[in-house]
Amino acid sequence: MKDINVLVINCGSSSLKFQLINASSEEVIAKGLCERIGIEGSQMTWTPAGGEKYEVKMPMEDHRTAVRLVLDTLTDPERGVVKSLDQIGAVGHRIVHGGENFASSTLITDEVLRAIEACNDLAPLHNPANLIGINACRELMGDTPMAAVFDTAFHQTMPAEAYLYGIPYHYYEDYKVRRYGFHGTSHSYVSRRAAQMLGRAYEDLKIIVCHLGNGASVSAVKNGKCVDTSMGLTPLEGLIMGTRSGDVDPAIIEFLCNKEEKPVQDILNVLNKESGVLGLSGGFSSDFRDLEKAYRAGDEAAIRAMETFAYRVVKYIGAYTAAMNGVDVICFTAGIGENNPFIRSMIASYLGYLGIAIDEAANEKRGEEIAISTPESKTKVLVVPTNEELAIARETAALV
Numbered sequence: 001m002k003d004i005n006v007l008v009i010n011c012g013s014s015s016l017k018f019q020l021i022n023a024s025s026e027e028v029i030a031k032g033l034c035e036r037i038g039i040e041g042s043q044m045t046w047t048p049a050g051g052e053k054y055e056v057k058m059p060m061e062d063h064r065t066a067v068r069l070v071l072d073t074l075t076d077p078e079r080g081v082v083k084s085l086d087q088i089g090a091v092g093h094r095i096v097h098g099g100e101n102f103a104s105s106t107l108i109t110d111e112v113l114r115a116i117e118a119c120n121d122l123a124p125l126h127n128p129a130n131l132i133g134i135n136a137c138r139e140l141m142g143d144t145p146m147a148a149v150f151d152t153a154f155h156q157t158m159p160a161e162a163y164l165y166g167i168p169y170h171y172y173e174d175y176k177v178r179r180y181g182f183h184g185t186s187h188s189y190v191s192r193r194a195a196q197m198l199g200r201a202y203e204d205l206k207i208i209v210c211h212l213g214n215g216a217s218v219s220a221v222k223n224g225k226c227v228d229t230s231m232g233l234t235p236l237e238g239l240i241m242g243t244r245s246g247d248v249d250p251a252i253i254e255f256l257c258n259k260e261e262k263p264v265q266d267i268l269n270v271l272n273k274e275s276g277v278l279g280l281s282g283g284f285s286s287d288f289r290d291l292e293k294a295y296r297a298g299d300e301a302a303i304r305a306m307e308t309f310a311y312r313v314v315k316y317i318g319a320y321t322a323a324m325n326g327v328d329v330i331c332f333t334a335g336i337g338e339n340n341p342f343i344r345s346m347i348a349s350y351l352g353y354l355g356i357a358i359d360e361a362a363n364e365k366r367g368e369e370i371a372i373s374t375p376e377s378k379t380k381v382l383v384v385p386t387n388e389e390l391a392i393a394r395e396t397a398a399l400v
């Protein structure tokens with residue numbers, strides 16, 4: 001890979017996460033986070049490689065100010081990690097929604113920006129923030145090449161029977177209402193890594209990736225291509241998540257509007273922010289560390305939330321095994337998938353029909369690449385820590 005430093009930028013509505021990664025050595029040179037952009041009390045925390053964490057409290061009225069602060073910090077004569085902006089060879093931007101316009105990452109041009117903007121109504125909370133980040137970097141970094149890496153791109157290989165909803169077809173034709181899927185960079189990275197870990201050709205495997213974090217999704221990857229995934233038009237569909245409901249009967253929305261005398265937006269807000277394991281646990285917590293502790297103490301609400309969460313994952317694994325006519329390897333990734341042996345074994349306890357046997361000692365490991373199935377297990381089960389920033393840096397370096 002080329003010996004350039006890639007600045008990876010992930011802009012949210014009031015935040016900006018960044019990592020500076022050397023594309024050749026894949027070393028993280030610095031990483032950090034700007035929070036509360038445009039809100040009182042904004043601050044940046046950042047850590048240079050091998051160094052201690054710095055905290056910078058400073059008003060950031062917009063993303064341009066945040067990008068300016070990031071660039072000034074990285075090039076600071078005393079604490080900085082590069083001498084000048086010339087040592088940042090490219091910028092990789094994480095973009096949430098690329099609609100049907102992007103099946104892969106792409107170099108950013110004016111035309112690409114217009115195509116991303118055209119997807120704004122599909123991801124109204126995310127895409128506008130992503131665009132602000134791109135524009136701020138373009139303004140401040142002149143001709144530095146920039147790439148857009150989409151959360152949806154990896155899933156564009158899904159066949160029509162997987163991405164269509166059972167609603168009048170003209171809604172797809174008129175408005176592009178269909179399943180898109182998200183977390184694509186993670187599903188792509190983890191599935192490829194799984195093939196490497198097994199020493200098998202990516203194109204020969206049937207892989208199910210369970211990305212279990214605060215947002216959670218499952219994907220089916222057959223012969224190196226995504227053939228189905230659990231998130232839909234938006235990231236609300238599929239698994240039960242930290243605060244999102246995942247799949248529900250759509251008629252629930254009107255039913256609750258009537259019962260609670262609330263508008264649709266309020267009920268959607270409940271489905272996005274007050275549901276999932278938070279809602280199932282009666283508002284106790286969306287965090288699996290809290291839930292696990294309470295589960296072990298016999299708390300009924302935590303038991304209900306975790307068992308319902310696990311059962312939904314199990315159903316998707318069954319569905320995707322059927323969709324691919326088998327499965328060779330199941331991967332766990334993201335905050336919960338990487339760090340929670342308890343949930344992994346709860347899910348695995350349903351999977352005897354796949355000939356899965358779990359190595360309990362290996363399963364106790366957290367946050368590392370490891371096979372947690374026994375050597376005899378017919379279907380392999382792996383923990384593969386995801387690394388979306390590295391995947392974005394690789395894609396960006398390959399494009400410039």
Ligand code: AMP
Nearest residue numbers: 213214215286287288289334335336339
């Ligand atoms: P993510 O959205 O990928 O950051 O995942 C967040 C979830 O991962 C939360 O529910 C956390 O409780 C869980 N998580 C993160 N780190 C750990 C850990 N060390 N042990 C157990 N759960 C963890």
